Amino acid sequence: MTDRMTVAGFGFRAQASLASLRDALAQALAHRNVSESPAGSITLIATAQDKADAACLQALAASLNLPVCAVAPEDLASMTTLTDSAPVRARRGTGSVAEAAALAAAVRVGGAGATLLHPRTVSSDRLATCAIASFTPIPGNRS
Numbered sequence: 001m002t003d004r005m006t007v008a009g010f011g012f013r014a015q016a017s018l019a020s021l022r023d024a025l026a027q028a029l030a031h032r033n034v035s036e037s038p039a040g041s042i043t044l045i046a047t048a049q050d051k052a053d054a055a056c057l058q059a060l061a062a063s064l065n066l067p068v069c070a071v072a073p074e075d076l077a078s079m080t081t082l083t084d085s086a087p088v089r090a091r092r093g094t095g096s097v098a099e100a101a102a103l104a105a106a107v108r109v110g111g112a113g114a115t116l117l118h119p120r121t122v123s124s125d126r127l128a129t130c131a132i133a134s135f136t137p138i139p140g141n142r143s
Contacts, residue, residue, distance in 0.1 A: 004134045006117070007044040007069070007109070009102025010057060011088070012128035018059045020123045024098075024130035025060070027121035042132075044069055046105035048076060048097050069105040076100040079107075082119040082131075096120045102133035110135025 008025055029042075045061050045068050047054075052070035061068045077093035081103070084095030094100040098120040106114030114135040122129050 004136050005043045005110070006041045006132050006134050007046050007102050007105045008042050009046045009098045009100070009105065009120075009131045009133065010051075010128060011047065011097030011101070011120070012051065012054070012056070016054075016056050016123075016125075016127040018056045018063075020125050020128040021056055021060045021130070023125070024121055024123040024128040027123070028118070028130040028132050031118050031121055042066065044105055044109065046071055046101040048092065048101060049073065051097075069101075069108065071101045071104045075104040075108075079103045082116055096129065096131065098129040099131040099133075102131045106133035106135035110137055 010021060012020060045066050047057055049070040049072050051057060052068050057068060073093060076097060079094060079100040081095040081099040083099055088097060089095050099116055103114060103116050114133055117132045117134055120129040120131040
């Protein structure tokens with residue numbers, strides 16, 4: 001039996017920094033009491049397709065040695081999120097980019113059994129959000 005793995009999904013403003021993303025991730029990890037160490041359970045980072053190349057996200061991915069999964073707008077919109085922010089829904093077609101990205105990437109890698117572990121957390125500077133989804137990898141499936 002394969003252990004469940006997790007994906008950290010991010011939503012963030014253009015002004016967000018690496019520190020913003022690290023703070024949102026730390027809060028999400030503390031919320032679920034999981035580790036961000038290289039041997040920890042986060043195996044993938046996800047965000048909206050148009051944010052995937054942002055310098056702050058790429059710096060976070062490099063520092064954690066994790067791949068980034070870019071999630072298409074239609075995939076974000078098809079996810080049911082725990083948070084429903086009206087402004088985010090109006091701009092992005094989903095209630096939470098972080099939650100939708102985490103869940104969409106987890107579904108892509110793990111199939112329909114993927115689940116959100118908690119609502120998104122917000123960085124102290126309010127520039128980034130993070131949510132964590134859990135999945136069981138499908139053998140041979142790659143992000």
